[in-house]
Amino acid sequence: MKRLVQCIFLSLLFLFLIPTPSHAVLRYAECDACGYCIDREAPESWESCKACLYPLTTGAPSENKTLEIITNPADARLDPAKKALNQPVPPARGKYFTQLGCVDTSLSSFSDPGAVGGVLNFLLTKLIFPSTGVLAFGALIYGAFLLLTAQGAEMQIASGKRYVTGAIVGLIFTFSIVLVVNIIGGDVLRIPGLNSGTKITFIGYGTSTTEDSIKTFPSILVQYGGQTVGAIKSVEGSASSLQEYTVYLPTKIDLSNQVEVDKVTFLFDNDKCIDCHSPDANHFGDRNVYNTKILFEGTPCTKRTLFNINGSVLSGPFDDGVTLQNNWDTKPIRCTTM
Structure with missing residues (x-):
């Protein structure tokens, strides 16, 4: 009997000492970058903002997907440049939602010195041109109205002439400034987003290597006619978080002429596979490009x-949207546009 009591006691003690399995509980931030706060009504522009800043997120605001706190280091939504855990879902890099709509620099971030071209181009085309046109048209209409209704009143005639003249001079001045900016910034300094060359967009992602806590992503040289005309310094992202990189050629090319298009190549120039040899806890990874x-x-x-x-052909050709894997150094990718 005594032994039975001891067995029951030990069994109960064992049950109490077994740790209760815990399940991960989703945590949420208070508000997202689009102004939606948990358990509150979403702003009217939330859907447009979500499409801009959270393109991979689906569902209604009440599902709180833009407020989730990321705790898994393998989560594809992590910013590949920061990999910061216990932070809300990060907005798309290089995109900013404003009253004028979605500002897309077409570059990874404003820390990239070339991003200024994308922003300046947005301001010129979405703000300065429309505003100048509306103001100048209004001034012309008002000046013409004053002239038509002056009935010989010299003061009103003079005022109407000033409005008409000011509108015309303002338009000439604005377009002259824009022309100078485009010539100097685009054709002379070749600031991305301002020059008049053919715009090329490379979409995909890359895998990295880690050496002594330093992570390195693939880089790509964009060449035209054998000359390097641009570079993608760090191809990041993942299969579920594709990245866009924009490069401008120094000149416009005829896209209907395949010979001209064939002069454009994309060279993966820093291939390295540590996993192929002797990886360890501080040195591992395989740099590859996926387009x-x-x-x-x-x-x-x-x-x-x-x-x-x-x-000679190494692999392909691949249809639009099919992933092309490049794990070979200095192997050119070419396009067919026809």
């Missing part, structure tokens, strides 16, 4: 092919 789409002036290539240096 899903290339656009020339907004039009996707119909085919993308990976070539050997001697010109």
